[in-house]
Amino acid sequence: xxxxxxxxxxxxxxxxxxxxxxxxxxxxxxxxxxxxxxxxxxxxxxxxxxxxxxxxxxxxxxxxxxxxxxxxxxxxxxxxxxxxxxxxxxxxxxxxxxxxxxxxxxxxxxxxxxxxxxxxxxxxxxxxxxxxxxxxxxxxxxxxxxxxxxxxxxxxxxxxxxxxxxxxxxxxxxxxxxxxxxxx
Numbered sequence: 001x002x003x004x005x006x007x008x009x010x011x012x013x014x015x016x017x018x019x020x021x022x023x024x025x026x027x028x029x030x031x032x033x034x035x036x037x038x039x040x041x042x043x044x045x046x047x048x049x050x051x052x053x054x055x056x057x058x059x060x061x062x063x064x065x066x067x068x069x070x071x072x073x074x075x076x077x078x079x080x081x082x083x084x085x086x087x088x089x090x091x092x093x094x095x096x097x098x099x100x101x102x103x104x105x106x107x108x109x110x111x112x113x114x115x116x117x118x119x120x121x122x123x124x125x126x127x128x129x130x131x132x133x134x135x136x137x138x139x140x141x142x143x144x145x146x147x148x149x150x151x152x153x154x155x156x157x158x159x160x161x162x163x164x165x166x167x168x169x170x171x172x173x174x175x176x177x178x179x180x181x182x183x184x
Contacts, residue, residue, distance in 0.1 A: 109143050117144070121151060131155075 003010050005022040015024055109117075121127035134140050135148035 106142060109141060109147075114147075117147070 002008065003017040003020060003022060003024070006017060006020040008017060008019040010017055010024065016022070017024065121131055131148050131152055134144055135152055137145065
């Protein structure tokens with residue numbers, strides 16, 4: 001049997017709905033079967049209900065907000081789908097270029113070694129000997145050999161400039177002494 005107000009399932013011969021509390025009109029008007037009632041129990045008196053259009057029907061009791069939902073009423077989540085990443089073309093891994101081992105004459109010269117060579121080249125005769133020896137040696141480090149060659153080239157340029165400056169000074173002194181030489 002179902003409640004006439006809320007439609008929930010009720011027990012047979014229930015006087016009140018267990019969900020909304022509304023009285024059951026069908027149970028009150030149901031015929032009494034002989035032998036099913038005990039004599040000591042009073043018979044329920046029917047109540048007269050007057051329909052008043054200004055009065056709202058009784059409200060359903062508030063649902064318990066802490067009650068767990070019935071088992072199986074939760075919607076099942078969709079199956080896991082991995083995120084869609086853009087598909088890039090496959091490029092096979094290229095074989096790396098294997099560098100040959102570095103020879104001793106190919107190793108770079110450190111900053112400390114450069115500073116030491118500059119101090120060595122500042123020594124007047126010893127530095128010049130080492131410059132010529134390392135500039136034209138084939139077994140020495142190539143970067144050191146190139147540095148010695150550039151150092152010799154720069155020394156040759158400086159010597160040439162000093163010679164030009166000296167010749168210019170000598171010519172200037174000769175011309176000045178020729179012009180003013182008779183007055184002194």
